[in-house]
Amino acid sequence: MPAKVQLKAERAVEQTSRVFNLWLFGGDVTYALLPLLVMAVIHGLLPGRIEHFVLLKEWSFATIIFFGVSIRKLVHLKIRIQQTPRSIRLETGLQFQIVFLVIAVLVLACVVLLELKVFPMTAAPILGVAQISLFSFGLVATLISVAAENEVFIFDGIAMGRPRAWFFHRIKGQLDAASDRLDAAMYLIEHAKSARTLTALDLAAERRAYQRRAADATDAVNRLATLIDELQEEYQALLQLHKPNITIPSPTPESES
Numbered sequence: 001m002p003a004k005v006q007l008k009a010e011r012a013v014e015q016t017s018r019v020f021n022l023w024l025f026g027g028d029v030t031y032a033l034l035p036l037l038v039m040a041v042i043h044g045l046l047p048g049r050i051e052h053f054v055l056l057k058e059w060s061f062a063t064i065i066f067f068g069v070s071i072r073k074l075v076h077l078k079i080r081i082q083q084t085p086r087s088i089r090l091e092t093g094l095q096f097q098i099v100f101l102v103i104a105v106l107v108l109a110c111v112v113l114l115e116l117k118v119f120p121m122t123a124a125p126i127l128g129v130a131q132i133s134l135f136s137f138g139l140v141a142t143l144i145s146v147a148a149e150n151e152v153f154i155f156d157g158i159a160m161g162r163p164r165a166w167f168f169h170r171i172k173g174q175l176d177a178a179s180d181r182l183d184a185a186m187y188l189i190e191h192a193k194s195a196r197t198l199t200a201l202d203l204a205a206e207r208r209a210y211q212r213r214a215a216d217a218t219d220a221v222n223r224l225a226t227l228i229d230e231l232q233e234e235y236q237a238l239l240q241l242h243k244p245n246i247t248i249p250s251p252t253p254e255s256e257s
Helices: 004-025 028-045 050-053 058-079 088-115 121-149 164-192 204-241
Strands: none
Touching: 004 028, 004 121, 028 050, 028 058, 028 121, 028 164, 050 121, 058 121, 088 121
16 A cells, blocks of 8 residues: 555544544433433333333433534634535525424424323324434534534545635635634733742642643644744645636727727
C-alpha cells in the first residue's frame, strides 16, 4: 500500500473513532441509553416481560433527548459557521429535526394513553414500531450532528468536485470560528493579569501546577504563531493558484448616429 494511501486510511480511521467517541461518550447519548439498558436487563430476566419492552415510554424519552441534542448542535453549528450565506441543507435539516421532535412527543403521549387504557391494545404494535423507528432515527441524527459540529470529514472524497467558491467559504467559516476562540483567549489573558499571584504560602503542588500549565499555554501560543505564519504563506500561494482566469473584452466603439 502506498504511503499516501496508508496515511489517508489511518487518518480516516482516527477521525471516525473520534466521532464515535464524541457521540457515545460525550454525555448525552450515554445518559439517554443507560436507563434503557437497565430496563432491557430487567425485562430480559423477568419471564414474559420482553414483549412489553418496546412499549416502554422510556424509548420516547430517549428519542426526545436525542432530537433535542441534535437540534442544539445544529443551532450551535448554524450560529458558529453560517454568517451571511444561507445554507439550505442546514436549515432544512434543522426543520426536519423539529418536526420529528414534535412527532416523538405525540408518540410519547399516545404510549402514556395506552398505559392508562384510553387507547385500545390493538394500537400497541403500531406504537412499538413508531417508538423504535424514531429512536433509531434520533440516534443517527445525533451522530450526524456530532460529526457536523466537530467538522470532521470522514473521507477526503467529500471535497472532490467542489467549486472553488465552496472552499473559500469553508476557509472563511473555519477562520471565523478560530477568531472567536482567539477572542475568548484574549479575554482570559486580560483577566489573568489581575488574578492572584502565587506566594510562598501556597502549596508546592499548586506551584508545580502553575508552572506546568503556564508552560503548556506558552507552547500553545508558540504553535499558534508558527501556524499563523504557515497559514499566511499557504493562503498567499492559494490565491496565486486560484486567480480567476477571466478575460475582459475591450469595448467596441459605438457607431455615431
